[in-house]
Amino acid sequence: MNEVLQHAIAQAAAVLAGASRVAVLTGAGVSAESGVATFRDAQTGLWSHFDAQQLASQAGFSADPGLVWGWYMHRLAMVEAAQPNPGHRALAALAGHVQTLTLITQNVDDLHERAGSQRVLHLHGHIGRFHCNECGASYYLRPEDRQASLPPVCHLCNGYVRPGVVWFGEMLPDRILDEAWQAAERCDVFLVAGTSGVVYPAAQLPVVAQRHGACVIDVNTEPSLQSEYADIVLLGPSGETLPAVLAALPAQSG
Ligand code: BV8
Ligand code: ZN
Numbered sequence: 001m002n003e004v005l006q007h008a009i010a011q012a013a014a015v016l017a018g019a020s021r022v023a024v025l026t027g028a029g030v031s032a033e034s035g036v037a038t039f040r041d042a043q044t045g046l047w048s049h050f051d052a053q054q055l056a057s058q059a060g061f062s063a064d065p066g067l068v069w070g071w072y073m074h075r076l077a078m079v080e081a082a083q084p085n086p087g088h089r090a091l092a093a094l095a096g097h098v099q100t101l102t103l104i105t106q107n108v109d110d111l112h113e114r115a116g117s118q119r120v121l122h123l124h125g126h127i128g129r130f131h132c133n134e135c136g137a138s139y140y141l142r143p144e145d146r147q148a149s150l151p152p153v154c155h156l157c158n159g160y161v162r163p164g165v166v167w168f169g170e171m172l173p174d175r176i177l178d179e180a181w182q183a184a185e186r187c188d189v190f191l192v193a194g195t196s197g198v199v200y201p202a203a204q205l206p207v208v209a210q211r212h213g214a215c216v217i218d219v220n221t222e223p224s225l226q227s228e229y230a231d232i233v234l235l236g237p238s239g240e241t242l243p244a245v246l247a248a249l250p251a252q253s254g
Pocket of ligand 1: 027039041108125166195221236
């Protein structure tokens with residue numbers, strides 16, 4: 001680990017050690033080391049000719065429900081085959097070092113929960129949950145649905161079933177967005193990890209936090225939109241830098 005990164009890790013640990021309220025925002029980058037492709041990663045196979053935003057939309061689903069269903073079943077299988085990485089585990093452990101930690105994620109995988117994090121705020125939903133696209137009725141995935149060439153149909157209205165994620169052009173869940181916004185306004189430190197910062201309103205959260213006086217820390221393998229204004233920048237993989245920050249924290253008191 002280079003000098004600059006080691007210094008930034010020590011700075012981040014010092015700031016976190018003095019914090020009582022911490023808010024964290026994660027993106028696809030924190031799951032990259034678990035083998036879950038990021039949104040930037042080129043789509044593979046059948047979907048290589050489509051950009052993620054097109055597939056993750058009502059328009060995409062109406063145009064070709066089978067293609068979009070297949071894409072989500074492909075991604076669901078990737079998530080289920082993946083394991084949390086040291087970055088997820090470091091964030092779960094960080095909760096024990098501060099008075100309040102609010103973990104906000106744009107990810108639709110459950111790797112934070114599998115790493116032991118409690119009450120994760122999923123701004124963009126869950127890839128493992130399903131409901132009817134017409135009437136909203138919940139739906140429980142059957143094994144045969146995974147290989148199906150079309151989405152299952154709703155037992156109430158025959159509408160197509162869709163994944164429980166927020167598509168582009170759709171509103172985020174109110175209560176979750178409000179809780180995330182309040183955590184950003186009230187935190188002493190806002191830690192951003194593994195996000196490019198291009199999708200709104202999630203990308204607004206670190207700005208809100210900094211405007212309310214918080215120290216913003218950005219963790220990424222490359223410069224992101226946050227690193228332009230962040231107070232501390234850790235340029236390295238979150239699976240290595242986050243455990244290093246945790247290791248640099250003073251031992252938990254009591
Ligand atoms: C909405 C679920 C009301 C689905 C997702 C204001 C300005 C401009 C546009 C808008 C605006 N307000 C609204 C919009 C429109 C739109 C938007 O933001 N468009 C962008 C693209 C310009 N927002 C919406 O539509 C939102 N809804 O606003 O509703 C409304 C409606 C209509 C019009 C106005 C208002 C809904 C957005 C949610 C969409 N759903 N996901 C699914 O997953 O299938 S978004 C999805 O993409 C992810 O959840 C995530 O949010 C985003 C991908 O970003 P990242 O997670 O950051 O991933 P990415 O691949 O981009 O980057 C990975 C990063 O990790 C990189 O920086 C890389 O360097 C780094 N990295 C890689 N490896 C590592 C690493 N870092 C550390 N360690 C590593 N090992
Ligand atoms: Zn229905």
